[in-house]
Amino acid sequence: MTSDAATSDASIGGTATPRAAHTDLMTVLDGIEGWFSPEQVVRLSERAAAAPVGGRIVEIGSFRGRSMVAIARAAPEGAEIVAIDPHAGNDRGPQEIEGFADEAARDSEVFLANLERAGVRDRVTYVRKFSHDALGDVASPIDVLHIDGAHRFAPARDDIRRWGAKVAPGGSMLIHDSFSSVGVTAAITAQLMFSGGWRYAGRSRSLAEYRKEPQRGAARVGNAARQLAQVPWFARNVAIKVLVVARLGRLARALGHDGETWPY
Helix, strand or coil, X not given: CCCCCCCCCCCECCXXXXXXXXXXXXXXXXXXXXXXXXXXXXXXXXXXXXXXXXXXXXXXXXXXXXXXXXXXXXXXXXXXXXXXXXXCCCCCECCECCCXXXXXXXXXXXXXXHHHHCCCHHHEEEECCCHHHCHHHCCCCEEEEEECCCCXXXXXXXXXXXXXXXXXXXXXXXXXXXXXXHHHHHHHHHHHHCCCCCEEEEEECCXXXXXXXXXXXXXXXXXXXXXXXXXXXXXXXXXXXXXXXXXXXXXXHXXXXXXXXXXX
């Protein structure tokens, strides 16, 4: 799928449920700060719900818990759920790369409080470390991996390579700010776009999904082509970011954006 949004009536919690279940989940997420749209919540929660009983789900970059609550509310009973975030005040959000140490402790407190309020605190193992320091804290294999960590090229590439190596064959890796962030998109190009080991399964806005499945011959070429087809959308997002920074929101609206928020 290459459209901006994913729509589905697929399951939450491992069993078939009506679309109302997604509405209920969004109600739970209401008020939890973060850059995760309803379409992205649907895709991530569906992947979490499809994890095997006793499987392992890992998130890199939880911020204040919006995506982690979606994962934990959807995952089957018995699944191991791990949230990795240093909450160190860096790579905190759009244009918040360094200098937010004062907010770091508060982010951690709010994250845990949001898990508690959503009734999932006891389901989540919280590893307050940088992702490269946490590799030894999580066993293999991982059935579902969600990456929303540092968006610069080198750390994003390392997360995809090192943590992706821990994903089980047939498992899923979802990457936020794909075809939106320059650094993340460059890392995807370097590690996944022409890879023979990952199949691009589509995206919900900037949340791209990959499956760890061999790609050979024509399938590998088609897999790369489907990702290259996202380049115009990537260019649009970069243009919108430039306009937002330049405070030219009215021009961003001409590109179909609301003109105020950072595209994700």
